[in-house]
Amino acid sequence: MTLLDNTAAFKVWVFAPYLETDDPTLKFYYDYTQSIEEYTRVFAEINCEWEWVNVTVHNIAESIKRVKDYTEKQSIVLNLCDGDEINNVPGVSVIHALDESGITYTGSDSHFYNVTTSKITMKEAFDKAGVSMPGWQKLNGHIDPDLFKKVGKPIIVKPAVSAGSMGISVKNVVNGKRELKNVLNNLHEGFKGWDINTAGLLAEQFIIGREFTTLLVGSHHQPEQIQFYQPIERVFHKGLPEKEQFLSFERLWEAYDEETPPPDNGFLYEYAPVTCPTLAQQLKDLSIDAFKAVKGVGYARLDFRMDKKTGKLFVLEINAQCGLSEDENYTSIGAILRVSNKTFTNLIVEVLDDALLRSSVSS
Structure with a gap:
């Protein structure tokens, strides 16, 4: 059964990681006004009941209980919690609680989450699998x-x-x-x-050269069913030195303290489609290899660099529980959807269907 077969039978609970802070930059990071508007449109479009839940490290059990106590429809948790928990942002603890509850949920399982939260364990897994x-x-x-x-x-x-x-x-x-x-x-x-x-x-x-981003939905258990979206290139401002053509915090969030904006107050980067079929296939193959190396489940965004001198592709990292939005000012996912001719609703439905499939296989 897929979500769209009978949306009236489901209620989706959107679990969002929340941090109580007085820091203005971090407050901006955890302001979900734009996200709530996006999800309001998604669930109105598919006519599905839903509810937004701000989850902190202190109210995980309470949030789970709210879902468990609701019995009118089948519940699915769209789990957006992506914190490392070192700084009081909920992450893997939410996944453990969801596993214990038996509630159907989207995104990463605990293994995929743990191995990719640290770049060290992630790279060790890539090393073991021979990923470039x-x-x-x-x-x-x-x-x-x-x-x-x-x-x-x-x-x-x-x-x-x-x-x-x-x-x-x-x-x-x-x-x-x-x-x-x-x-x-x-x-x-x-x-x-x-x-x-x-x-x-x-x-x-630090690889000097072009940078690319990809998105996929699915599970390493069933690589033939992985949904791979069209890759994009992040084209950095040409006025920046090559060693500054990457996502630093201040330039990414335009929260300048020590750094300066790009020349002429231009954009740090723009997105461009990958038009070369051979390169697109290489990015797909390397994405799936990396996803399988860390036993990926749910969905993930991957970042790559291509060496300017050799043309060789390298995986920089894989992001489990990556931010989901159609707004290109917030995340590259929006640009990937645009070049893939997909809507944000298409993506969210695929993510929810993946959760339903996993739940049916494990039950």
């Missing part, structure tokens, strides 16, 4: 004297666990040990009150 990715190394308090030889120059320093480019600045791209030490010192101090060092830091080869 940049050179990298964990940073464990001391700097390997051969770090730049082993990883490659330049290096970008990343927190192992972060969301929305938190902890990422243009200064994180370095060519030598002195610059690296300065970055590490800054990251150890935290970021806008958030502890981004607890889960560790890593050094990754």
